[in-house]
Amino acid sequence: MGVVAAVFLIVITLFLPPLGVWAVAGCGADLFINICLTLLGYIPGHVHAFYIEYVYYDRREQAREGRYPAGPAPGVYSDRVQTGGRSYGTIVQPTR
Secondary structure (H helix, E strand, O other), X not given: OHHHHHHHHXXXXXXXXXXXXXXXXXXXXXXXHHHHHHHHOHHHHHHHHHHHHHHHHHXXXXXXXXXXXXXXXXXXXXXXXXXXXXOOOOOOOOOO
């Protein structure tokens, strides 16, 4: 079902980039930025939306494999996207 949801999200993002960002990041700074970029031009809104979705799914896969990113992704302001949809309480952070 994860693949079907990802493909559906991509189709939604092709037509309405802010809707795709909202589905992944929720209502916050990333959504506001994407709405502004979409109003400035349709292409920048798409680039930002697909970047947000890429970071979300990449972080989700890394967490599933037990790997943890070294730092936050640049230009992403949503904690939900930064953690791949998982809260900090459910991911065991590596100790150094």
